[in-house]
Amino acid sequence: MKNYLKLLNFEINRFSKLYFLMLAIIFSVQLISVFYHIFSYLAFVKMETKGGRMTPEQFLAEHFPFGLSNVFYTRGFLIPILIGVVGLILYVFFIWYRDWMARNTFIYRLLMLPTSRMNIFYAKLSAIMLFVLTTVGIQLIFLVLYKKIIEWFIPVVYRDDLSITMAVVTSPYLNTIVPAHLSSFFVAYGLGLAAVIVVFTAILFERSFQLVGILYGLLYAVFSFVLFSLPLVVQLLMFETLYLYADEMFILMTAIVIGIIVVSLLTSRYLLNHKVSV
Amino acid sequence: MKKYSKLIVLTVVMLVAWTVFYVHAHQITDSFVRFSIKTIEGDESLIEHVVIRGDMSSSNFTYEPFVLTKDGTTFMRETSFIERISDYHKSEKVKQLQLKHRQFMRGKNVNSDNYATTDDKIVYADFIYSKFNFDPEKVKIETLDKNTNEKKTAVIDNPELNTFAYIEKVIAYDEGVYVAVENYLDTDYETDMNEITWNIYHYEFSRGTFDEPIVVSLGKIPSYNNITQFFVDDENDPKEMIVLAGLIDYAVPEDEASGFPSYEEEIVSEYINLSAIKKVDLKTGNVTDINMETDQNGIPVGYNGKELLFIERNAAGLHYHAYDIETKKTTTIVSLPLEGAIVSYWDFSEPIQDGRLIYTLLNSEYGDNKMILVIDEKEKELVYKGAIEPDRLIENRNGDEMIVYFNEMEIVD
Amino acid sequence: MIEVKNVKKSYGRKAVLRDISFTAKKGEITCLIGVNGVGKTTILNAIMGLTPIDGGEILIDGKKLTKETYEKVAYIPDSITMLPSMRIKDAFAFMNDFYTSWNEKRANELLTFFKLNLEDKINSLSKGNKMKVNLLLGLALDADFILMDEPFSGIDVFSREQITKVFTSHLIEDRGVIITTHDIQEIEHLIDQAVILDNGIILKSFYPEKIREEEGKSIIDVLREVIDR
Numbered sequence: 001m002k003n004y005l006k007l008l009n010f011e012i013n014r015f016s017k018l019y020f021l022m023l024a025i026i027f028s029v030q031l032i033s034v035f036y037h038i039f040s041y042l043a044f045v046k047m048e049t050k051g052g053r054m055t056p057e058q059f060l061a062e063h064f065p066f067g068l069s070n071v072f073y074t075r076g077f078l079i080p081i082l083i084g085v086v087g088l089i090l091y092v093f094f095i096w097y098r099d100w101m102a103r104n105t106f107i108y109r110l111l112m113l114p115t116s117r118m119n120i121f122y123a124k125l126s127a128i129m130l131f132v133l134t135t136v137g138i139q140l141i142f143l144v145l146y147k148k149i150i151e152w153f154i155p156v157v158y159r160d161d162l163s164i165t166m167a168v169v170t171s172p173y174l175n176t177i178v179p180a181h182l183s184s185f186f187v188a189y190g191l192g193l194a195a196v197i198v199v200f201t202a203i204l205f206e207r208s209f210q211l212v213g214i215l216y217g218l219l220y221a222v223f224s225f226v227l228f229s230l231p232l233v234v235q236l237l238m239f240e241t242l243y244l245y246a247d248e249m250f251i252l253m254t255a256i257v258i259g260i261i262v263v264s265l266l267t268s269r270y271l272l273n274h275k276v277s278v
Numbered sequence: 279m280k281k282y283s284k285l286i287v288l289t290v291v292m293l294v295a296w297t298v299f300y301v302h303a304h305q306i307t308d309s310f311v312r313f314s315i316k317t318i319e320g321d322e323s324l325i326e327h328v329v330i331r332g333d334m335s336s337s338n339f340t341y342e343p344f345v346l347t348k349d350g351t352t353f354m355r356e357t358s359f360i361e362r363i364s365d366y367h368k369s370e371k372v373k374q375l376q377l378k379h380r381q382f383m384r385g386k387n388v389n390s391d392n393y394a395t396t397d398d399k400i401v402y403a404d405f406i407y408s409k410f411n412f413d414p415e416k417v418k419i420e421t422l423d424k425n426t427n428e429k430k431t432a433v434i435d436n437p438e439l440n441t442f443a444y445i446e447k448v449i450a451y452d453e454g455v456y457v458a459v460e461n462y463l464d465t466d467y468e469t470d471m472n473e474i475t476w477n478i479y480h481y482e483f484s485r486g487t488f489d490e491p492i493v494v495s496l497g498k499i500p501s502y503n504n505i506t507q508f509f510v511d512d513e514n515d516p517k518e519m520i521v522l523a524g525l526i527d528y529a530v531p532e533d534e535a536s537g538f539p540s541y542e543e544e545i546v547s548e549y550i551n552l553s554a555i556k557k558v559d560l561k562t563g564n565v566t567d568i569n570m571e572t573d574q575n576g577i578p579v580g581y582n583g584k585e586l587l588f589i590e591r592n593a594a595g596l597h598y599h600a601y602d603i604e605t606k607k608t609t610t611i612v613s614l615p616l617e618g619a620i621v622s623y624w625d626f627s628e629p630i631q632d633g634r635l636i637y638t639l640l641n642s643e644y645g646d647n648k649m650i651l652v653i654d655e656k657e658k659e660l661v662y663k664g665a666i667e668p669d670r671l672i673e674n675r676n677g678d679e680m681i682v683y684f685n686e687m688e689i690v691d
Numbered sequence: 692m693i694e695v696k697n698v699k700k701s702y703g704r705k706a707v708l709r710d711i712s713f714t715a716k717k718g719e720i721t722c723l724i725g726v727n728g729v730g731k732t733t734i735l736n737a738i739m740g741l742t743p744i745d746g747g748e749i750l751i752d753g754k755k756l757t758k759e760t761y762e763k764v765a766y767i768p769d770s771i772t773m774l775p776s777m778r779i780k781d782a783f784a785f786m787n788d789f790y791t792s793w794n795e796k797r798a799n800e801l802l803t804f805f806k807l808n809l810e811d812k813i814n815s816l817s818k819g820n821k822m823k824v825n826l827l828l829g830l831a832l833d834a835d836f837i838l839m840d841e842p843f844s845g846i847d848v849f850s851r852e853q854i855t856k857v858f859t860s861h862l863i864e865d866r867g868v869i870i871t872t873h874d875i876q877e878i879e880h881l882i883d884q885a886v887i888l889d890n891g892i893i894l895k896s897f898y899p900e901k902i903r904e905e906e907g908k909s910i911i912d913v914l915r916e917v918i919d920r
Contacts, residue, residue: 006788009285016284109772113789114761134288137295165302182300183359243385246364278741
């Protein structure tokens, strides 16, 4: 446990510079976008209501008030999120390959640590989950800032004071990274965790068997995905109506996911201890 | 400790942000308007088994389904994960059947129209399709004896149904089952008219065979704004059925300037045009036309073996009428003033007949006239009147109107 | 004692180690000699569990490799095992964090000996100095065995001298050492046991001192003999 924490801390520190740079890019682009849309809206209001041409009520009868939701659907808001998503997906691969691919071979040191090699695996896995959850968490915190900025600049009469929680749970985009219910959160991020574990196992296959390992890794990932979706596919192809009840389906799929996780961890442990090569 | 500072900071930020979010998300329904059924007059126990399904929406808040019972409102997001992922919108009747008869209900359609229950039987009817064919190849009836758990299946081989055929009602009584299927024969796209028949299949438990289906032709009816209804005189001992077709039409002429009447003008000018009313004698299979010699009709809501029941809506209010098929006379059961509210026929187009009681959910989109009305057609009186009331003013934030619909009512056993 | 028994290893169809057996004892310097590509590094990697073997067995003090082995056996590969972005002090902290056998005092002693600075960043060091840091990280562990892969490869003559001095110092003392080299001259006089490898097999394993006394031959003479054969 102590070594796991040390390794996790090491992974966090190692990626922190790049990570903070990524955060800086994501949130500065979003901030700029928020300001841009606020000022565009204000300019539009000014133009429409110039010289008493329209009262605020008349304006609002034709146009939407300005609120967090207006920001959510802009490119300046979504593209940075996409950058974060892509960045963290690349990190899933980078977190392993950089230890082999760098000019200096840090993997020698990692594999020679007097601790279980699975601690390396768990540390890398936790680092990814921590970065993902923190990024989304920081996004939630920044929403508070954006809401405040909107309140500072947009007069109350033109403002849609939708609460942050409400804005998030009703936005189809944000809803995918911030599920509206805690139970959905565990399901979504649990699946994400399982997916990362499967990808890690696939990477270890490649690191263990080189060229043919790529094939093994791909087959393993595809097999896991097929196994996971099998109940749904069978249900859709073989029956006109749903044969299994939702709770049964959920239990079955949860069991499959847990099975995939356990098999992946055992396989990874075997590969790390017996097959992986510097 | 300093060495771990980044790890600690990231973990704390993550935990705080997510925890605060989920604490708020958990309380989000506190800000929603909740509805309750407030009894204005009549016996409150009559609505004990009423379940109303509705949803709220606004430009931001796209969709928030809820269920309203006498105990109040439950929003979908307040239910468990399993409930949310299972078919949240399926009827209470099917939910209860699934709960009590899990194995029998496995893999079956969740449309409540496909089921009928008696004291000791559950009857399920559905179509069987062959591969690469959209027309139903067979009609299947599955019966479960609740006492012995014995399951029986019967099949009609050539139901002669077209692609667009729907099981509208299954009626199970002690000796057998009737399955009423609405069958679209043909659509004339030029005139936008559908040719419809109702095919009624009868299966007798003791004989274990199907009779020849009774085919009731309703002729051609427009594709839009149509109503087709099916009533039986007594669900426990059916002898006669009524099948009818009609149209909710508009009397208002097009305004030359704007081209279209306003929505309000349209609603005020609505009237019911019944194009076919057929009475079916279930013993003989004879089908007779009923010609109503009155324009005092309305939305058909039931049949008691003697009278057809209607709800009419006019400037004076809502009126429940009974039309005697023999004497061709109309008597008014109840009249309710609407206090100036605009109510469309579409707002109560699907009343429920539960024995001698007829439940109407009045769901006016305009104003606050959201009501449940129950009449006893035998006693010919209003036995319950309740208003659906919000617990606070529905808050419309700047330019964002919150719309609440009560889509569907159900009476649960 | 490190026992390498009938070890086999292939990369695809290419057999790198065919049937390798030798024993390295504590207090002795065992040198694996052979031209580049004969599998010397593979043997060291295999001992450390960094390259899986296809057959045979490797025992360290009679036991198979476990995570505790890494406290007992220090491996110094031919390239540095720390992150280039680290300062030497970070590398020290890292070692101190994970290894109970890390000897900070000896590490500082070696630092002075090699004339290195704690604040130096690894990627700013010359190749020779990087090798010294690598050596330092291995030697500073209170390990029973030290495995060194080509410690003299591609470094300047002064660094070579400095590194050679280590072998005769108290830093090695009674530890067991396995060293690989393709260039024997530098350390010939230090070697207790020589293992000559070629084409995945051991051509000859012998004690140079004994051969020198009995037959008057140097390691290079023996090397010539076995390779010519």
